[in-house]
Amino acid sequence: MVIAYIRPDKNFAPAHEQLQMINSYAISNNLVIDDEFVDYTSQNKRLEDRSEVTKYFQSKQNTIVLIYDVWVLTTNMEDLIQMFSCLLKNKHEIHFIKQSVIITQQSNVMLVLGLMEQLRQRLQNESKKVIGRPKGSRSNSKFDVYISDLISFIRDGKSVSEMARILNVSRSSLKDYIESRELKQVAFGTLLPEASKDAEAQVINTITCSN
Numbered sequence: 349m350v351i352a353y354i355r356p357d358k359n360f361a362p363a364h365e366q367l368q369m370i371n372s373y374a375i376s377n378n379l380v381i382d383d384e385f386v387d388y389t390s391q392n393k394r395l396e397d398r399s400e401v402t403k404y405f406q407s408k409q410n411t412i413v414l415i416y417d418v419w420v421l422t423t424n425m426e427d428l429i430q431m432f433s434c435l436l437k438n439k440h441e442i443h444f445i446k447q448s449v450i451i452t453q454q455s456n457v458m459l460v461l462g463l464m465e466q467l468r469q470r471l472q473n474e475s476k477k478v479i480g481r482p483k484g485s486r487s488n489s490k491f492d493v494y495i496s497d498l499i500s501f502i503r504d505g506k507s508v509s510e511m512a513r514i515l516n517v518s519r520s521s522l523k524d525y526i527e528s529r530e531l532k533q534v535a536f537g538t539l540l541p542e543a544s545k546d547a548e549a550q551v552i553n554t555i556t557c558s559n
Contacts, residue, residue: 349411350379355387355420359474364492364529366416371499372534373414373445381414384496395427402434409438417446418467428464448547462551469554491517491525498526502535 352370356363363386374381389398405413413435415421421431432451435442441452444463451460491498494515501511508526512519526532 349382349408350374350414351408351411352381352384352414353387353420354384354416355389357419357423360419361416364489364495366420367495368529368531368534369416369445370414371496373443375534375536379412379414394424395422395430405435405438405440409440411440413440413442415442415444418444418463419470423467423471425464425468428467432460432464447551449551456548456552458552458555459548462548462553462555465555466551469556489525491522495529495531498531499535502526502532 352367352374354363354366354370356366367384371381373379385401385404387398387401389401395402418428422428436451436453439453441450443450447463447466449459449463451463497515498511501514506514508523509519512522515522
């Protein structure tokens with residue numbers, strides 16, 4: 349079973365951007381997504397208050413979990429340790445798309461620590477930025493809920509006019525959306541940059557030691 353796990357955050361990447369990369373990754377690696385779990389709980393909530401997501405993953409074993417980046421799991425380091433521990437205990441195979449790495453029970457412990465260090469550095473850098481900084485991500489759209497359908501339509505060779513009729517929406521607005529979200533590239537797996545051959549080493553090399 350392949351699961352796409354998405355957790356929007358206004359300070360990082362919204363749901364549609366995560367889903368774009370996840371779909372492109374799945375297509376590039378011949379994976380079929382069986383379920384999408386979109387976790388709308390606040391990033392400020394601790395794991396103990398996120399019963400829906402903990403119950404979801406505890407009810408499953410031996411799945412492939414596709415995640416855009418480490419912060420999607422949590423932005424709390426203590427919770428990250430617990431999530432890594434529980435996901436790996438239940439034999440989930442976790443694919444981090446941005447880093448182009450996969451962690452399993454057999455993974456090098458340094459890879460897991462490197463992912464944790466990346467999150468720590470990211471949070472540290474974010475805290476130094478000025479509050480109210482302009483966001484680089486795109487705004488949400490009413491078409492976001494149709495992303496998976498649109499990707500399927502594009503892969504099936506449907507025209508924008510056909511898709512607009514099926515969804516009962518404006519053709520011109522839908523065309524603009526498909527182009528702005530690069531859904532044709534997503535549909536055929538060409539949106540992702542080529543994965544580095546030493547992706548794991550790059551993650552591990554982010555670990556810094558205090559003098």
